[in-house]
Amino acid sequence: MKRIAPILALLLVGAAACSSGGRTESSGPVEITIWHGQADIAAKSIEGLVAKFNSTHPNIKVRTDSGGATADAMLPKVTAALAAGTYPDIAYLYGSWAPNVAHSPKAADLSKVVRDPKIGWNDFWPNTRQVATVGHKVIGFPANVDDLAVLYNKKLLAKAGLRPPGPDWTWDDFRTMAHRLTDAATQTYGTTWAVSGGEETTWTYWPLVWQNGGQILSPDMKRTAFDSPAGVQGLTLLQQMAVQDKSVYIDSSPAEKGQKLFESGRLGLFLAGPWVLPDVQAAKIDYGIAPLPGTNGDHQTISGPDDWAVLDHGSRRVKAATEFLTWLTAPEQQLVWMNDTGALPTRQSIAKLPGYQAYLRKYPGVDVVTANLANARQVRPASTRYPRVSAYVAGAITSVLLGRSDPKTALDDAARKSDALLRVPGA
Template structure:
């Protein structure tokens, strides 16, 4: 009898081990590459992912962090070597590049079912097919230090509305240097500098590409005038990388700075006594308000072995309630899901309302596959002017020639 019982227990153990092995084998693991590395933001993303895994116990998410300075190159290498993750976060200005290379999964069918519920599908649309889902949107505004304005005799409750006012105010504060600088200008950081110049370029009526997208118009009179103005701004302040500019602004050392929601969130949480404001980026006398409209998109590699699970994961992330959680951790970002702006989080914060207003005036970069290389050319042109290596006319004329070569 003991022998039979022993054999029975062994048999049950084998069945249990076999069952567990099958369960583990059936578990789906999705590799997800993303850019939310900020310690104030990433925990919220992890919480959302954990909730997804609880609702979908057969799917596990393997998270990999990327940086904006190196992420693009790593993604290019991954696609070239066939080692791509299942799901990727891409900036709105990168999506057209990869959509055109036949490396992303066509999600047109799924996207069309929810298209009316979300904003900004243009960057993910290539040749009338959709290759990604919009996740969160954001823009840049002008931050200003009220104490510095008051110190030089300016009304701290009346920020500049026009180019002339902005330049005049920056000159006054710049007289305080080295204790304080008028304007904070970005140095040659990849994927950043062009986002600070284009608001002036677009606001003055500049167009980067022709309507048929076959040639560049970056060297138009409007474009050259905008770069001339931007050069004057940089002369009335300091030039540094974004992190150092943000730090200097928080320390009360910069009067005016174009920045984003990350800075607003940091100030509101950690520097409640800092007297600052945000406003629309000033426009030229006969121009319009403008800024760069950025967005984060979620895409699927066409090598993904579990596309249905990947789609389920993405649709969970972009759900309004989940993307709202993430955006509240980010600061000023807003979900692509329509109606999100009505959430009390945005309506009860006057600074966030400025971001929402600025977003209405903002533009996305042209949705062309070559954009990431075009932006680099524009950044180099701006950099050469900032450091007195070229005049605005020379720099943009040369940029046009380079961009036209890329577009051929």
């Protein structure tokens, strides 16, 4: 995953707190705080949009803070802040985390709010609405949608005598290409895999499980299913590439050095998505984009819809947060965000805007990633236990890629830990 990184803090700026002039909670602009978790180009973009909103909406003051909560680390930050009462009004959360926040009474329920025609709720892609909805509770607005594809370095492929991957390529093709692209003398690698222990490690693995006919959890989410032959087969491929072929750069850095390797021209195949396009273009890499390799014709990928979760500090601030997010997620602002970051459209109507074709020209290949959303047929389990299950699986993947365990043993161990967790009531 994804996908988008540092910013924000645990300090909450009190909304419309009393000033020396005696301003009260019910007078003056409503102040709300957003923890957006973005870094670099994405951070500049969201900060610019916030500034524009503040300049055009004098009754609301949106504040961001430069603490240390990244998008990857937002769930524990928000969870701790909810317990301490220092939570923001809006927080950027991965869609798989929605159940962990939805159960809190401090999570606003926007199920009635989104019926307002001016929000255009049905204009959002169905899977983004699905992720923002837990049971009958809508916890926020769709923030982002993407899917996993493969970026490839055209120059390195040509040097190795390889043709660019086509729409029907397989994981065997991927492995062969990665092996031929690897050159120890120049420290050039075929591909990379993150093993920093976060969701980035597992989210790139799940398509291999799904394409082989497996699942993450059982349908009732009470037991694991990833330790099936499908899961072992997927992890065995990664083991062969990393341990036998030595064509995988094992990325243990939270700073995502694998991406920097691609930007430096020393990585041939990069499992990523549209969120890296601005950085790749800034590095002047001549790249192409292909859908994920397939298994028996199945090119199923993973999509990562994320949410702007709204947290309750009283009706006045919830209303202000809703007004801000209605503006932020409107097609016009989303197209600005897309042009800045390479993000995919969260709304269907964005494609009808006059500037949409310019966006497609700016990011060659992004149309491939958008069309690839049709292959994103599954989402991660909507379970409060999923983040911990994912962490166990990430540990299993890491141990295999580092040559410390075999796929079956590692997955069985992760399954035992996960099943024990899933059996605990209210865990």
